[in-house]
Amino acid sequence: xxxxxxxxxxxxxxxxxxxxxxxxxxxxxxxxxxxxxxxxxxxxxxxxxxxxxxxxxxxxxxxxxxxxxxxxxxxxxxxxxxxxxxxxxxxxxxxxxxxxxxxxxxxxxxxxxxxxxxxxxxxxxxxxxxxxxxxxxxxxxxxxxxxxxxxxxxxxxxxxxxxxxxxxxxxxxxxxxxxxxxxxxxxxxxxxxxxxxxxxxxxxxxxxxxxxxxxxxxxxxxxxxxxxxxxxxxxxxxxxxxxxxxxxxxxxxxxxxxxxxxxxxxxxxxxxxxxxxxxxxxxxxxxxxxxxxxxxxxxx
DNA sequence: GCGACAG
DNA sequence: ATCTTGTCGC
Numbered sequence: 001x002x003x004x005x006x007x008x009x010x011x012x013x014x015x016x017x018x019x020x021x022x023x024x025x026x027x028x029x030x031x032x033x034x035x036x037x038x039x040x041x042x043x044x045x046x047x048x049x050x051x052x053x054x055x056x057x058x059x060x061x062x063x064x065x066x067x068x069x070x071x072x073x074x075x076x077x078x079x080x081x082x083x084x085x086x087x088x089x090x091x092x093x094x095x096x097x098x099x100x101x102x103x104x105x106x107x108x109x110x111x112x113x114x115x116x117x118x119x120x121x122x123x124x125x126x127x128x129x130x131x132x133x134x135x136x137x138x139x140x141x142x143x144x145x146x147x148x149x150x151x152x153x154x155x156x157x158x159x160x161x162x163x164x165x166x167x168x169x170x171x172x173x174x175x176x177x178x179x180x181x182x183x184x185x186x187x188x189x190x191x192x193x194x195x196x197x198x199x200x201x202x203x204x205x206x207x208x209x210x211x212x213x214x215x216x217x218x219x220x221x222x223x224x225x226x227x228x229x230x231x232x233x234x235x236x237x238x239x240x241x242x243x244x245x246x247x248x249x250x251x252x253x254x255x256x257x258x259x260x261x262x263x264x265x266x267x268x269x270x271x272x273x274x275x276x277x278x279x280x281x282x283x284x285x286x287x288x289x290x291x292x293x294x295x296x297x298x299x300x
Numbered sequence: 301g302c303g304a305c306a307g
Numbered sequence: 308a309t310c311t312t313g314t315c316g317c
Contacts, residue, residue: 076308077308077309080308080309122306156307184307200306201306201307202306202307203306
């Protein structure tokens with residue numbers, strides 16, 4: 001199987017060696033864990049969404065296991081004037097503390113404004129955004145924060161991730177070997193050794209899956225009552241799930257596995273933390289990073 | 301060759 | 308990602 005020879009991608013006057021990035025992704029991919037790799041319990045949301053009621057599956061006797069409590073979210077916001085200036089954020093929510101407005105209490109937040117040198121290239125988001133996010137995580141660990149997240153929700157995909165000329169891959173029956181399936185959430189999960197979930201607000205087209213196709217499927221007669229569809233590509237592979245996270249949301253979010261968690265558990269946790277379309281950890285990281293940037297861009 | 305392409 | 312007006316609804 002010949003590897004694609006497009007080893008560089010140009011942006012501005014710089015060239016970037018995406019060939020070495022592909023190698024890095026392949027190396028890190030070997031460490032991926034695609035099943036639950038933790039001991040805590042994820043609450044199951046009840047069918048009624050009137051309040052934040054939930055129940056815990058009562059297994060035999062699992063005293064050592066506890067409910068998941070601290071869930072993090074990370075995101076970057078960008079300057080409207082200079083798209084290379086960004087504010088990275090990490091927030092941690094306490095799922096055991098629900099405020100009057102129904103949202104979870106934010107128990108930790110941190111920000112860093114950076115000047116990004118690497119452009120956004122589809123398929124290589126991690127090389128642009130992961131370094132500063134890793135810094136924020138490492139800082140927490142270094143300071144022994146009691147709020148270090150048990151699971152991290154990432155603004156970007158996990159396994160739902162393509163590479164190169166996908167069509168050609170299918171034609172040559174090499175799609176299994178050539179599909180990277182290693183997005184930002186996987187990258188962060190492996191490099192920080194933390195369970196991660198990828199949250200996409202738009203679908204990165206992969207394996208025959210298209211945003212319009214998913215929309216049609218969700219709006220079909222037979223599926224209009226369903227709020228979740230598994231994203232199975234034309235190769236038969238499962239990439240993640242499209243989820244109508246709120247009662248009235250027409251546009252789904254795209255959930256995929258990052259690291260050390262199963263798709264089933266990821267969906268449970270996403271459902272539990274969705275007060276609006278985007279799960280609260282990611283939503284708070286998004287809102288707060290934008291606010292922080294606007295208030296501090298001038299004085300930095 | 302052309303279009304598609306998370307954030 | 309960001310630029311944008313109004314607008315419908317709880």
